[in-house]
Amino acid sequence: xxxxxxxxxxxxxxxxxxxxxxxxxxxxxxxxxxxxxxxxxxxxxxxxxxxxxxxxxxxxxxxxxxxxxxxxxxxxxxxxxxxxxxxxxxxxxxxxxxxxxxxxxxxxxxxxxxxxxxxxxxxxxxxxxxxxxxxxxxxxxxxxxxxxxxxxxxxxxxxxxxxxxxxxxxxxxxxxxxxxxxxxxxxxxxxxxxxxxxxxxxxxxxxxxxxxxxxxxxxxxxxxxxxxxxxxxxxxxxxxxxxxxxxxxxxxxxxxxxxxxxxx
Ligand SMILES: [Zn+2]
Numbered sequence: 001x002x003x004x005x006x007x008x009x010x011x012x013x014x015x016x017x018x019x020x021x022x023x024x025x026x027x028x029x030x031x032x033x034x035x036x037x038x039x040x041x042x043x044x045x046x047x048x049x050x051x052x053x054x055x056x057x058x059x060x061x062x063x064x065x066x067x068x069x070x071x072x073x074x075x076x077x078x079x080x081x082x083x084x085x086x087x088x089x090x091x092x093x094x095x096x097x098x099x100x101x102x103x104x105x106x107x108x109x110x111x112x113x114x115x116x117x118x119x120x121x122x123x124x125x126x127x128x129x130x131x132x133x134x135x136x137x138x139x140x141x142x143x144x145x146x147x148x149x150x151x152x153x154x155x156x157x158x159x160x161x162x163x164x165x166x167x168x169x170x171x172x173x174x175x176x177x178x179x180x181x182x183x184x185x186x187x188x189x190x191x192x193x194x195x196x197x198x199x200x201x202x203x204x205x206x207x208x209x210x211x212x213x214x215x216x217x218x219x220x221x222x223x224x225x226x227x228x229x230x231x232x233x234x235x236x237x238x239x240x241x242x243x244x245x246x247x248x249x250x251x252x253x254x255x256x257x258x259x260x261x262x263x264x
Contacts, residue, residue: 007170
């Protein structure tokens, strides 16, 4: 096998490993996102309740001030009633006193309702705060192990990339860039051994001329059908010899040979 092909196959093997590590790293993103989301939800709940209490407290104070004003007015009315001598004055003052009393009673019951609501909201706020604190506490371990696992994978990844770069130096720049482009597009293997007389990736038969270039000249060529790089694996070694990492390489393709001959 040509040394450049051998180097590219080694690079491809490293790329498989690199993609696997990248995949594992990417799988952490949703786990982190779901931790963030749970925490955010708990803290949002606290904030929402806190704001509602703020608004309700404002309303409470406003009503409280209004009641104070109404009570003072009511007291003045009562005094007027006490001093009223003439029947007509007394009747008018009485009506005012009665009306003010009703208004005051309504407002006071409304204020009591608000106080009750505020009490309930304060308990809810306390519960939400406790829940948020519990979630923060709960997540400490999960976040710690995510961080540890991520940094372990990141150092594995940078080591794997370093090793890969070393091996890639054995591949010509133009072949390497073609390979890189195809691998990036496919997000997977880019270099395939021909399977019998067909493409190892898409099984399309390879025209005679190209096949000769692969088999005889040992070139690396592009599959016209699916665009991967093709090479011809050397003759299969005797049974029992260590297998290569390209499963397509050793598959016999008798039917394909016949059909390939037909259109070659
Ligand atoms: Zn193909």
